[in-house]
Amino acid sequence: MTLSFVLLLIVTITYFINRNQFKQSIWFGLATYFMVMSLGNLSVEVHNHLNYDKHYTHQYSISEAKFSKFQLRILEVIKPNIFNQRYIAEIVTINGKSVFGDILLNIGKDSSFSNLEVDDKIQIFGGLQELYRPLNPHQFDYQRYLENHQIYAQIYSKAEFVSVLSREKHSIYGYADYFRQAINKGLQKYKYSASELAVINALLLGQRQDIDKELYADYVNAGAIHILAISGLHIGIILFLLKWLFKPLMLIKHGRYITAFVILWILWSYAVVAGLSPSILRAVTMFSVITIGMYLKRPYNIYNTLAISAFILLIWNPMILFEIGFQLSYLAVIGIVAIHPLLFARLKTPYAFPNKIITLITVSLAAQLGIFPLSIFYFHQFPGLFLLTNVVVIPFLGFILGYGLLIFGMALMDVPKSLLTDIFGDIISLMNQFFKWIAEQDVFIFRDIPMNWFLVIGLYLIILLFTRYFISKAFNKLVLAMVVTCVFQIGLFFNQFWYSNNNEFVVFHKSRHSIISKNSRFHLQVFHNLDSLKLKSDYSIANYRVGNFIKTIDYQSIQNAYHFNQKQFLIIDSLGVYKNISFKPDYIILSQSPKINLNRLIDSLNPQVIIADGSNYKSYINRWHETCKTRKRLFHYTGEKGAFILKEN
Structure with a gap:
């Protein structure tokens, strides 16, 4: 805290020294940089609950x-x-x-x-x-x-x-929850279906906990999940509606100040009611700065506005930086601001209506370019029909939001069910059916795309440098972009080389079942005892495949013995058979709760490590653990220590 105060004092002094000088020095910039870094560190320390004795x-x-x-x-x-x-x-x-x-x-x-x-x-x-x-x-x-x-x-x-x-x-959160409950009680008399009511709550109140997995997956696969997360798109539309609604206030004395105050109050009240998620906070903070500049006749720069909103949010809660929604929402806006004008300038026509369609397309493309590397890193899939989704739905989103707010008002005033409320339910149902149809076009959904931080950073550098080139058309920027692209391609080669040497033997944790794999040079052999339905719904192999850039997978039934890295593995299942083994196993894998005397097994086979997977009874696990502790043998239970992994030397 003392350091931050001293740096703030230095920044103030250097500002007053430099503001009237024709030739500026670097000291004000350096002092500001170190002050911001110090404030960030101070904010993290203050907000870390573990630093307080009463935690x-x-x-x-x-x-x-x-x-x-x-x-x-x-x-x-x-x-x-x-x-x-x-x-x-x-x-x-x-x-x-x-x-x-x-x-x-x-x-x-x-x-x-x-x-x-x-x-x-x-x-x-x-x-x-x-x-x-x-x-x-x-x-x-x-x-x-x-x-x-x-x-x-x-x-x-x-x-x-x-x-x-x-x-x-x-608390303000309690009253917000009470307000949401009151809206939902009012909506119940309109007889909306569960899926319609869930989407209404997500679309207008930011509450997605009632959406079932199938409906949520439809929106994800259609590339429309941003519609269910209140963000800049929603807040921008609401700001436009409020600006039109309160236009008469501009005719009275001090109308600009009154309008700005009323709009800011409504935006922040809506943010509280919607749950103050990172995307909502970012959007409302950013549009608050825009509103102030718009009504107080102050010039504003969108990049400065983004920076100010991010700074305010990170001072308020520095851990919000690690929220996926926070990261993606800022990257989407930066992509739109930086790339959309470049795309639109090359595609625009002399006609107004085609330009509106082109604007939707270029905004969607720019937002996708902004979030593409990071969204692939987090979700490992890409919806190929996102353009169709946005072009069809976004033009009507403003109408849907305005209509929805009207229905909320009617619900709060206890207006009875009518044709007006039924039409809104039909619109939401039609939107759900449209996204379900889009999601069913599996050929356009690219799943299980591998991505790591090296690729993310490399792709963002390429996007950034080519964007800078198209803005300035400077030859040196083109050269730099091409050099970085070549370096990225070389990096891809080393990335492939790295993962080709990542050969390992894995005993996964799976409750009531056994899954074992051997990874060798982008080929994965999976040995399991799952039925086809459970195998399809299991994510452990899919996550492993994507995380290790696996190209091919071969599924087989579980065998009794394995050899890997000059080590012998023996599986003892529910039959408990291990006599007449022709080799001395280094590792024993206990599966399906075999009824064995572990002391006798250790005396007979003398293994180095005993591994128990998730298919065993917990009572057996406890007994085996005590035996291994007594006999000074390593015991690895996947339900406590996680998957057992043996890497190739």
Whole structure:
């Protein structure tokens, strides 16, 4: 903090020294750079909950998971899974002792238990548990995702151990949730289907937890998922509607200031009601700066506006930088601002209507170029029909949003069901059917595209340098872009060489089943005991294939023995047969809960390591672990340590 204050003082002094000088020095820029870096570091330290002694991680041993009494306050309702209702909650007390910090709360589904809402204060008995880390290679790291949101533990409990102490609303998030609930209660009398209501909530309120997997996948595969995430597109349309609606205020005295204030108040109120997600925060902050400049007659530069909004958000919450939505939303806007004018200038016609279609196409292309490398890195797929999706739907999105806000007003005023409300439901249903049809065109959906950080950075450098060339048409910029492209191609060769030497033997974790693989020079042999349906729905092999740039896969049934890297593997399954083995295995893989005496097995075969996969009973695992501990043998259970991986020397 002292360093930041000193740097701020230096920046102030150098500013007043340099502002009247004809020839500027570098000191103001350097001081500003170091001040911003210092502020960023200070913001991270201040916002890191682990730096405070009253955080629950300093008051409670999570590894011991002692049964305790907790008082919690519900912060957010998130998407439930098959077995549990799930919430983000803040710990208020543990056994009467005041603490703070956020956790993931899982409550077993019970028809007699009413779902909790934001700001509900509850008492619950249970124990804090560690977050589940990824158990298979290249699996989504949900633990890291939660820790980026300052969540370091979870509680599993049954409804019978939960008692509600208070349902009083006292925070802005609680009132926002109450407002959303009131809208939904009003919408229920309009008899919308579950899918229609889920899309309405996502489209206009930013709440996607009620969308089922199939419908969500349709929007993803159609390249229309941005429609369900309130972002710059939605806020821009709402700003346009508000500007038209409040145009009469410009006729009165100080109308510009009143209009700007009213619009800013409405935008930020809407952001709060919609949940303040990273994309909403970015969009509302950016359009707030634009609104101020527009109504106060101040010039603004879109790049400066983006930088200011990002700076404000990162000071408010530096961990938002790691949000996928934050990254993609800024890159999409930068792509539109930088690339769209270049594309439109080369495609525009003398006619207004074709130019509107061309604008939709060029904006969509520019946004896709802005997010393409990073979206492939995160999602490993590309919707080939995104242009058709955007050209058909986006022209009507403003009408749909305006119509939806009108329906919300009618729902809040308890206006009865009518033709007007039915038409809106039909529009949403038609949109869902359209995206479902687009998603069914599998030939245009490119899945399982491998990508790593080297490729992401290289592609962005190429896009940036070619964009700079087309802006200035300078020969030296073209040379630089071509040189970087050549270096990127050389890098691709080394990337291939690196992964071609990534040969390994993997025992995956799969509950109640066994999956083993051998990776050798872009070819993967998979040995498993899954049926065809479960094999198709299993992501462990798909994630591994994409993460290791695998080109071909061969599926086979599980064998009894394997040889890899001059090491012998023996699988002992439910039959428990291991006698009359003609070799001495280095590794034993226990599968399907074999009824064996592990002491006798160790005496007979003398393996170096015992591996137990996810197909074994937990009681067997505990017994085997104790035996290995006594016999001083390495024991690897995939359900605790993750997949067992042996790399080639």
